[in-house]
Amino acid sequence: MTTRSHSPRDSRNPRDFNDPRNKPQDRSERPERSEWASRRSERPETTVRDRSERSERAPRPDWAPRGDRPRFERGPRDRFENGDRPRPPRGAGLLAELRELDRELVKMIARRSRMLTRLPNSGASDHERELRTSWEETASAVSRDPKLIRQLFALLQEVEVAPADMEQPSAFNLAPARKPLNVELPAPASDRLPRVHMALAASGASECTLRGVPLNGPVMECLKGLNQVGARLRWEEDGRILCQGGEPVSGYNKPILDRVVHVGDDPFNLYLILFLMVTRPARLKIIGESGLKFVDLAPMRHFLPLLGARLTSVVPGQEGLPARLESSAMLPSEVAVPAELASDAVEALLVATAGWEREVTVDLSDHPEGHNVVSKILPIFRELGIKAELSEGEDALSLRVTPGKATFTGSPLPGINVTAAAALLAMPAFVGGSVKLSGRWSASGDSRAENTVKSLFESLGLRLVVTEEGLSLAFGEGLAEGEELPSLNQVEDLTELPSSLLPLGFVLSVVPAVRAKGGVMPRLPESVDKVVVESFLNQLGLSREGDRLVPVAPSNTPWASPSFPWALALSLAAFLRPNIKLSNPGVVMNHLPAYWNIYNTLPTPSMVRKAPEEEAAPAASRPARRRVLASHTPESEMPDEIVYPDEE
Template sequence: MIDFVKALNQSGASISWDEAGNVHAKAGCPLDFSDKVVYIGEDALNLYLLIFLAIGAQSHLKITGGAALKLADLSALSHFLPGLGARLTNVVPKTKGLPVRLESSGILPDDVTVPDDLPAEALCALLLAASFWPGTVTLRLPATPVSASCLAAVLPLLHEAGIKATADGDTVRITSGTMTIPAEPALAMEPLVATYLLGLPAVAGGNVRLTGLWPAACAEAEAAIALLKAGGLEVKRDKDGIASTYAAVPGDMDAPLATLPPAYAPLAVLLAAATFASEKPARMPALPAGTDALAATGLLGQLGLEADAEDGALTRVETDIPGAGWASPAPEWSMALAFGSFLRSGLRLANPGNITELMPAFWALFNGLPSPDLKPKPKEIIDAKPARRRIIAG
């Protein structure tokens, strides 16, 4: 979020944030993407949002970013943009990621057919940014589960902001207008982070309750709950939040995992290890396509387990814990290892900082268990006035 705020400020906005996570925007500061160089950070959604906002007007800018976006493949976006009156070119020859140059005419079609190879982050960004384009635009989305998930995530936000957006099957019509942001926006939980936290009772016991809105009509969120239940957790939802306890009645995690992104694979490995620890037969589930197999094997090894090559059955193995710690390939694997320390003490993580990319408050929550308090503490008011002294002259 902070990376995106900084990128918008480089483009003419006047936005700030405070320690409590509140964002403050000053009115009367329109975005200007003419002859700018903007650093967007590491997040793909931020990059796509910046690009789709920029093509709503005449733009000419250079976009740079972190290592993850330098290695990204933006080919699908490059092929899609000419139909929107824009062109994306790579600064470094024979590369597919950042840095790039973006040029746009600001002349947008009224009817846009979205290709099926556009990433989910790009599709969400397109739906959001279209509400800033002039007039009404019709977006014809591919008939895929990804499109349905993106619509379920974005349309409630547009409606809450007072934007007219209607969906008829895979055809979406969005009309720009004056936005009215509520004082307390009803934003839903981020399903990936929430699901990991709800899985904690499987290894630590007790229960977890998250207050807020669980994503409604979201295929990923429903599959995530199915994964938790298959991993032996009882999950209960109500109007104020969602809660979980460990029932130790595991099921088959293969079905929900088949519809989830690879980011849920570490949690599935952790739940399988928790089943083994409860002295029930456990096996390695069929992880989602694209999962880092070496990371899965490495996490199991850190937990003192290995999976049979044929049927995936888990068995205990005697392995030493490396003194340097395990180098996790992504924040999700780091979070799973941290929770795995309830199953095997003495685990070490070589790169604990990467968890904060996914959840900035994770270590504060982890160190505060079993009853963490994540509410921001009020600043102590210090009287800066010097103390008055009484001088008596003899």
């Protein structure tokens, strides 16, 4: 046992209460108040402030209560002095942590992508299979949605990080000239009708020449895909496509086995190849670009067994490409199209029925866009000599097709791209002026689309004029400089618009809401992507609250368009709010290569790039410039006089 020792300087025991030093001091032993007062009076006179002097220096204001001292010496009074300081919004700390977590996730995803590039190419499929299995085992502990888990893994595999020394691509800044337009151009050519003509020519081995075809990405990928399954198609640089006959691609007994077909990045090309191949015994693998790796093919997988075919994914659990098709060529005589099937797939199905071995009745009563699809295909069938009978009722719609070889008379033209032409014609609604497009709308064979565009423009207060020479629309002509355009009519229902024209109708319908900073939210079809609509509105400085549009701070984040029509709609929205940024302008160039040339040269556009401007002064009037000539000639051999030619 140890005893606590005390310092020799303090010999008292702290536990000894009898020690007088441990007793509290008696109050009587303390100095009296008078002593403290005397000590205070001994202070220097300079430290004592006279009340009269203080009042002269800072008189009491009228608003101050009696007895309060003014506080001018300490500065303005803090308005939060009484404890009413506002508290930070609820969840602000949690949001900050989530933002930091998102930044860390992006860094980890980039690191994962770089590590994937270091894996050896040999055994790549084994590496991916092992990673997928490990991912599904780990992710299943936090999510019970196996479809979502597979989609996340597929997205992670597609991430590509640009090297640090590579120049990062910047977003495309949309800042069109906000002046009255004076546009006179040929109407943009369609890339859908030439692909339908190529498929029908290849299906029956017809010989023809298609003229004026835009040789863009979808057309070229469709041509190459048809050639991979037996077609004989050739293209020329002047926009001609030569269909050279040969053997029919569909409707005969020669099987096509163990072949790989590349369909590009357009879903319509994929559906064309699929429905053409179900007409013959086939076993092939279909691949495509990254855009088709995430397309939802589940409706196709459920529908193809009705046609005696089966579509399976190469990657287990992944909805899109690559996929394998197995077909028995045992086709039914009646087909009921489900409502879940994409409109592009329904159009490709009707095109492929021209190559079947028997008559077929396609029931479109349950499909929401059945009338739109039939209005496109039926005029083409009648023009090419393929028999088709339409049956319409109150709630019934069916098309009976008699297979046959397409007969081309002359050289068919591609017709007008309805979506692109409608976007160009709608430009005067934003800045005024006129747009004239030369070309026959009837050549497209889509009378329903023509009527839809005309009715949409009329409901907005725009008058579209259609003649044999072309299309024209004028709005707000003759206005003085600085005078505002007439307001557009409010459109509250867009549910009847086809998917290709819905983005255009949507951006036109919200023009009054943008200018008034609020308005009515138009009704949209149930099939539209709500996330795309909300992000599009944020680019315009609007947000949806129920059936109303309210103003918000516009988004400065570059927008990635999900499709060609939405990108055109965003380019029109930039008339209302300039400097909107589009991160993927190639989605427009893929279908319409000249569009950005037209857009950037408004109000008097051109479809070709501008040549470099020549200098104003002629070359003869400019002083001669000296050009220093590097030479290894010794100085002793140099000429006495050097002539410096004019620099080009």
